[in-house]
Amino acid sequence: MQRILIVDDDRAIAGLMSDALEDEGFETTVCGDGRAALALLEQTANIALILLDVMMPRMDGLEFCRRIRDVVTCPIIFVTAKNRTLDTMLGLEMGGDDYIFKPFVVDELVARVKAHLRREKRTMLSDTNDSLVFCGIELKKDSLEAYKNGEVIALSPREFRLLYFFIKNAGKVLTREQIFNAVWGVDYGDIGTVAVNIKNLRDKIDPDNEYIKTVWGVGYKLVKPAGAVQ
Missing domain, CATH: 3.40.50.2300 (Response regulator)
Known part of the structure; x- marks a missing residue:
């Protein structure tokens, strides 16, 4: 129960x-x-x-x-x-x-x-992958642990899932609706929470705006930073 x-x-x-x-x-x-x-x-x-x-x-x-x-x-x-x-x-x-x-x-x-x-x-x-790695960022799904260049990043569970979805779709332009349906995926809620969570995620992993790019009028895209090694 x-x-x-x-x-x-x-x-x-x-x-x-x-x-x-x-x-x-x-x-x-x-x-x-x-x-x-x-x-x-x-x-x-x-x-x-x-x-x-x-x-x-x-x-x-x-x-x-x-x-x-x-x-x-x-x-x-x-x-x-x-x-x-x-x-x-x-x-x-x-x-x-x-x-x-x-x-x-x-x-x-x-x-x-x-x-x-x-x-x-x-x-x-929905996903059996235990971990994902992208340009210095590593996510461990079972433990909800996140690392950037070997250092622990304190992400909330929702921020973790959001970053996990971005990495799974790296290089693709994702609309707010696609992100909301994949990460929240409920019949109720405010799609505005997508922007709020992306802001919080950027503050923690991307203060220089190198990873998560805004595609104006469309959505967001996770890109490989200049000089980054996979």
């Missing part, structure tokens, strides 16, 4: 989400703030997906996401008020995979959870 972690200080909303998901056969755990959720994750890694409120006492959702994203691989869906667009964008920058606005339709929430979990399962089964 897949376990969903719900982090929300509003007991009524958390209870509503929990009841709806348990009716669909999921197991749920509810925490009232980020600190409690952080303590829980230190004790167990058996979490399939996290539903995360933004505004909470003690530790808000953005800070919680920032602290866990480099070590937690499961999808994170932010649950946020409609008038907090900035929080939504910050959540995506912190490594969130999707967001849903309050007040939400329960059926849509459940559908998004199922869609993300289906995508995670397909991703794990």
